[in-house]
Amino acid sequence: MPASVRQHYELYPYPDYPLFASVRRQDTYANNLGALWALFNGELPPPAGRILIAGCGSFAPYPFALANPGTPITALDLSGNSLKRARLHCLLHGITGVDFVPGDLCDPALAPGPYAMIDAYGVLHHLAEPLAGLRALAARLCEGGILRVMLYSHYARREEDSIRRALRLLQVRDPEQVRRMVVKSGKRSRLRNFFESSDEVASRSGLADALLHPQVTSYRIGELLELIAASGLALLRFAHRGALPEPESEIARLRELERQRRAPGNFVFYLGRDVQGPCPEKEGVYRLNPCLAPALAPWRLAPLHLPGRLGHENAALDGAERRFLRRFRNPVPAADLSRAELAKAGHYADRLFLMRCRA
Numbered sequence: 001m002p003a004s005v006r007q008h009y010e011l012y013p014y015p016d017y018p019l020f021a022s023v024r025r026q027d028t029y030a031n032n033l034g035a036l037w038a039l040f041n042g043e044l045p046p047p048a049g050r051i052l053i054a055g056c057g058s059f060a061p062y063p064f065a066l067a068n069p070g071t072p073i074t075a076l077d078l079s080g081n082s083l084k085r086a087r088l089h090c091l092l093h094g095i096t097g098v099d100f101v102p103g104d105l106c107d108p109a110l111a112p113g114p115y116a117m118i119d120a121y122g123v124l125h126h127l128a129e130p131l132a133g134l135r136a137l138a139a140r141l142c143e144g145g146i147l148r149v150m151l152y153s154h155y156a157r158r159e160e161d162s163i164r165r166a167l168r169l170l171q172v173r174d175p176e177q178v179r180r181m182v183v184k185s186g187k188r189s190r191l192r193n194f195f196e197s198s199d200e201v202a203s204r205s206g207l208a209d210a211l212l213h214p215q216v217t218s219y220r221i222g223e224l225l226e227l228i229a230a231s232g233l234a235l236l237r238f239a240h241r242g243a244l245p246e247p248e249s250e251i252a253r254l255r256e257l258e259r260q261r262r263a264p265g266n267f268v269f270y271l272g273r274d275v276q277g278p279c280p281e282k283e284g285v286y287r288l289n290p291c292l293a294p295a296l297a298p299w300r301l302a303p304l305h306l307p308g309r310l311g312h313e314n315a316a317l318d319g320a321e322r323r324f325l326r327r328f329r330n331p332v333p334a335a336d337l338s339r340a341e342l343a344k345a346g347h348y349a350d351r352l353f354l355m356r357c358r359a
Helices: 003-011 025-031 033-041 061-067 080-092 130-138 158-169 175-184 190-197 204-211 221-231 247-259 319-329 339-350
Strands: 051-054 073-077 098-102 115-121 141-151 234-238 267-272 285-288 354-357
Touching: 003 080, 025 033, 025 061, 033 115, 033 141, 033 267, 033 339, 033 354, 051 061, 061 073, 061 080, 061 098, 073 080, 080 098, 115 130, 130 141, 130 221, 158 190, 158 204, 175 190, 175 204, 221 247, 221 267, 234 247, 285 319, 319 339, 339 354
Parallel strands: 051 073, 051 115, 073 098, 115 141
Antiparallel strands: 141 267, 234 267, 285 354
């Protein structure tokens, strides 16, 4: 990892959420190891399964620990200031059991595997050699292990990248200097338009991450697929907004968007090492994602709104749907469900609300 990247995050720990900003446990459901392992392996994770957050930044350990109480979590980051803020955020919310490790994710001596799940959200595109970083993470995965990655899309990042290159040529390195430039810029200038349309630039660290980062690589879908092929891992699923569940169908959709010079946002996807594949809908048992149990208490009458994940937008869960999901607090064999109930359970399993596991 270049020293300039380390210095950047020492100056601007990211993201800059308030320390008392809290997360509802039900909103972390897609970070639950059991739900993800069941989706891709058709069973519950091994008892010794661990999670690595590679490039954890200043916030991610908190929601991951909330989603996985009792699961050992390692939070690795090259920035000491980011780790300090992440540790403090956890402590202020009563989160323990996270091991905070400073250093470069490409160093195999740090946070050695095996891990059942690794998260590298918005990290690899800041490496001088993203493939080396991806291979270093792949080497830490256990058999059946899952890696979530977010990488910048060329067409989603065109404005940021263009402005960032211009600022580098002008040797602009301070967020306040950028803000002064915005004030002086014309009402229809590219810089002003970006500031008026982007939420990222509201904070000092967000502005620095978007426009002043010293190391950024963005990808077209063909380049992304080459990176994945060279990693030795299998592409399991895309998970950005609107993504189709079958990877090949989503790749075709992305190619068509790129022909139109468009993108659905940045790429989010899951990779795996020798995963076993999902359990068939009519076999095994269904269990409730444990993150949702508190939100499904009978006395909670308001519709339940959950953030969309795996490409889905989620409609609010009404009383009937919440009652249906409550049935799975204890395992329910697929054989005990009617055809209509199986279809509904499969729908919820694909959204990670339920876990479908081989008996």
